[in-house]
Amino acid sequence: VSALVLDCLGRPCPVPVIxxxxxxxxxxxxxxxxxxxxxxxxxxxxxxxxxxxSQAYEGSAGFAYAVRRxx
Amino acid sequence: VSYVQSVIPVSLDSASGLPLHPRAREAYxxxxxxxxxxxxxxxxxxxxxxxxxxxxxxxxxxxLGARPDEVSFTPNGTTALxxxxxxxxxxxxxxxxxxxxxxxxHSAVFHAVAAATSVPVDYLxxxxxxxxxxxxxxxxxxxxxxxxxxxxxxxxxxTEVAAALGDVPLLVDAAQVLGxxxxxxxxxxxTGSARKWGGPTLGVLAVRTGVRFxxxxxxxxxxxxxxxxxxxxxxxxxxEAAAEDDRLRALIDQVRASVAxxxxxxxxxxxxxxxxxxxxxxxxxxxxxxLVRALDVAGFEVSSGSSCTSDTLEPSHVLVAMGxxxxxxxxxxxxxxxxxxxxxRFLDVLPHIVERLRREAGVAxx
Numbered sequence: 001v002s003a004l005v006l007d008c009l010g011r012p013c014p015v016p017v018i019x020x021x022x023x024x025x026x027x028x029x030x031x032x033x034x035x036x037x038x039x040x041x042x043x044x045x046x047x048x049x050x051x052x053x054s055q056a057y058e059g060s061a062g063f064a065y066a067v068r069r070x071x
Numbered sequence: 072v073s074y075v076q077s078v079i080p081v082s083l084d085s086a087s088g089l090p091l092h093p094r095a096r097e098a099y100x101x102x103x104x105x106x107x108x109x110x111x112x113x114x115x116x117x118x119x120x121x122x123x124x125x126x127x128x129x130x131x132x133x134x135l136g137a138r139p140d141e142v143s144f145t146p147n148g149t150t151a152l153x154x155x156x157x158x159x160x161x162x163x164x165x166x167x168x169x170x171x172x173x174x175x176x177h178s179a180v181f182h183a184v185a186a187a188t189s190v191p192v193d194y195l196x197x198x199x200x201x202x203x204x205x206x207x208x209x210x211x212x213x214x215x216x217x218x219x220x221x222x223x224x225x226x227x228x229x230t231e232v233a234a235a236l237g238d239v240p241l242l243v244d245a246a247q248v249l250g251x252x253x254x255x256x257x258x259x260x261x262t263g264s265a266r267k268w269g270g271p272t273l274g275v276l277a278v279r280t281g282v283r284f285x286x287x288x289x290x291x292x293x294x295x296x297x298x299x300x301x302x303x304x305x306x307x308x309x310x311e312a313a314a315e316d317d318r319l320r321a322l323i324d325q326v327r328a329s330v331a332x333x334x335x336x337x338x339x340x341x342x343x344x345x346x347x348x349x350x351x352x353x354x355x356x357x358x359x360x361x362l363v364r365a366l367d368v369a370g371f372e373v374s375s376g377s378s379c380t381s382d383t384l385e386p387s388h389v390l391v392a393m394g395x396x397x398x399x400x401x402x403x404x405x406x407x408x409x410x411x412x413x414x415x416r417f418l419d420v421l422p423h424i425v426e427r428l429r430r431e432a433g434v435a436x437x
Contacts, residue, residue, distance in 0.1 A: 012379055013386075014356050014398040021356070021437045041378045041386040041397045048396040052335070052355065 002066065003031035009063065013041035017049045020067060024055070027069050032058060035065045081413045082372045085267075085406035086221050086247060086349050092269035095304035099271065102296035110295065120295055127302035134305045135245075135261055136254050137277040143286075144273060144293055148246050148264025149179045151274030155242050155260045156183040157287035158278070159213045167210025171236075173198045173217065173227065174392035177244055180215050181388075195341040196225035196393045204235035217244040218255055222376055222389040222402060223340030224349045233257025240282050247346055249275075250308030252316070260284075268308045269407075270301035311407060319405050320347040322414045326403055327352075329418045333425055339395045348406065351376065353390070354399030354425055356434040362401055365424045371417050376400040 004027050008016040016037040023033055035046060046065045050057035058066035082090075091099070106123045108116035125139070132139040145151040160168055170184040174191050175198075181187075188206040190198045203214065214236050219226045224247075233241045233256075240259030248254060250268030254261070259282045265273040273294070278284045327338050327350055335355035354362060359377025366373055374380075376387030377400045386397035403417070429435045 012358070013377075014358055017398070018356055018432070018434050018437065021434075039378070040384070044386060044391045044394065044397045048353075048394060049355070051394070052337070052396070 001032070002034035003027045005034045005036065008035060008037045008039075008042075010038065013037075013039045013045050015039075016042050016065075017045050020046065020049065021053070024053075024069055029069050029071060031069055033067045033069070035067065036063050037065065038063050080367070080370045080372050081409070081417070083403045083405065083409070083413075083417065084372050084374050085409075086402065086404035087374055088266040089269045089406050090408075091271060091300070092304040092307050094307050095270050095300040098303040099296045099300035102299040106295040106299060109292070123299055124293070124295055127299045130302040130306060131275060131298075132277070134249065134254075134309055135263070135275070135277050136256070137261065138280065141277045141280060143276050143278075143290070144298055145276055145290060146274060147272050148262060148267070148274045149177070151262040151264070151276040152177055152179040152242075152244060153183050154274075154286065154288075154290075155262055155276050155278070156180065156213065156215065158284045159240060159242070159260065159282070160184075161287045162283040162285040163212035167208075167212050169208050169211040170213045170215060171203060171206040171211055171239075172215035173203070175220050175222075175225075175389045176215055176217050177221070177246070178388070180244070184215075186210075192225075192392050194393055194395075196220055196223045196339070196389065197341065197344075198227060198232070200228050200231045200235050203232050207236065207239055211239055214239055214241040215244070216241060217246075218248040219252075219346045220340070220389055221247045221349075222387055223351045223393065224346040225341040226344045226346070229255035230257040233259075240279075247349075250305050251312055251347060265297070265301035265304060268301075268305050270304035271297040273297045273301045275301070308407075315407055316347045319409070322405055322409070322411060323348065323350050323403075325414060326350050326418065330421065333422050336425070337396055339390065339393060349402060349404035351390075351400060351402040353396035354401065355396060356432065356437060357399040357425060357428045359398060359400050361428050362399060362424070365428060366401070366417075366421075369420045369424065371420070374402045374404075376402065 047057040056068040110121040170187040242260040243258040246264045249263040261277040263275040359375035360379040378386040
């Protein structure tokens with residue numbers, strides 16, 4: 001279950017990644033943010049952002065990408 | 072800080088294509104006069120054309136490490152790839168149609184094959200020899216491996232893959248290597264693009280004697296002036312390659328080191344085992360189109376692998392395969408006319424442009 005859903009449907013990269021970065025402090029460590037994005041770049045850029053920011057990429061289902069806050 | 076826009080923009084996009092080498096231009100113009108006749112005819116002007124064609128073919132073959140009768144010409148590098156792949160598939164139809172290729176090939180390879188296994192690459196953009204060889208099936212008739220990625224510059228283990236494939240022929244896309252670095256040994260088919268070495272738009276396909284191959288289409292007449300100009304350009308590039316390798320390699324090292332100091336910029340590709348003249352980096356939170364346009368206004372022409380800059384709105388499949396950030400992607404590629412001052416000015420301007428775009432987008436410090 002995610003603590004927050006970010007609806008970025010219809011918005012091009014890097015918007016989903018920017019919204020994710022902005023929203024991160026609003027959830028507790030250990031909680032999950034779900035980013036909804038239909039931009040094909042999100043499939044690469046959300047995991048890449050998690051790697052760069054040392055957060056956990058938990059995978060995707062359709063247009064939904066799950067990110068767990070680690071720090 | 073303010074910048075005066077350059078009167079003449081600095082092209083940092085040699086990997087897309089170079090201006091015609093001055094000597095290739097001379098050869099092209101001379102051939103328009105001297106080589107107009109059909110080299111397949113028997114009269115004097117035709118024999119002159121034949122002589123010019125044979126000379127150009129021999130020169131190009133030598134640079135490729137091929138025999139003259141193994142070399143043919145196509146309209147461009149993309150059709151050389153199509154021609155090479157379709158020729159093997161046509162000749163081997165009864166044996167099978169499966170092709171093994173890397174995940175970072177030119178898109179023409181993906182379009183030319185039907186049954187295929189795409190071999191993944193590591194974060195540097197390189198295939199593993201074992202993974203490539205393990206993807207071979209009983210009906211595999213061809214392997215395809217780009218000698219070096221035109222997007223990130225990482226060199227592939229071509230010779231090792233060719234050896235591991237045994238009897239399965241390997242098509243090597245040498246577009247970014249020809250005229251710049253040694254052609255790796257082991258290929259059965261080799262393709263190139265004269266635009267990438269300072270020649271005109273012309274593709275080259277070499278097929279080793281003994282490789283089972285049947286040209287799927289007859290290509291018809293050759294553009295002889297283009298063939299001559301391509302040969303002259305490759306000779307010129309070859310003569311300059313050693314000195315240019317050192318010079319461009321050092322400039323790219325400088326770009327890699329300097330760009331990495333900008334916050335949240337990732338330099339992608341192998342820092343050492345790479346092409347001498349190009350580098351790609353990704354700028355977090357900035358879109359590629361804005362970067363390309365802002366750099367253009369500042370007088371620098373670069374390309375981008377970001378989805379917003381592509382015709383298909385898909386991100387670069389090379390960056391995706393490497394797990395790299397695809398937005399904010401910039402490729403810088405140098406050529407013989409790039410000066411160290413050009414690079415220094417680019418590196419001066421870039422951090423300010425990144426800082427401004429991030430400030431305008433409200434993502435500074437995110």
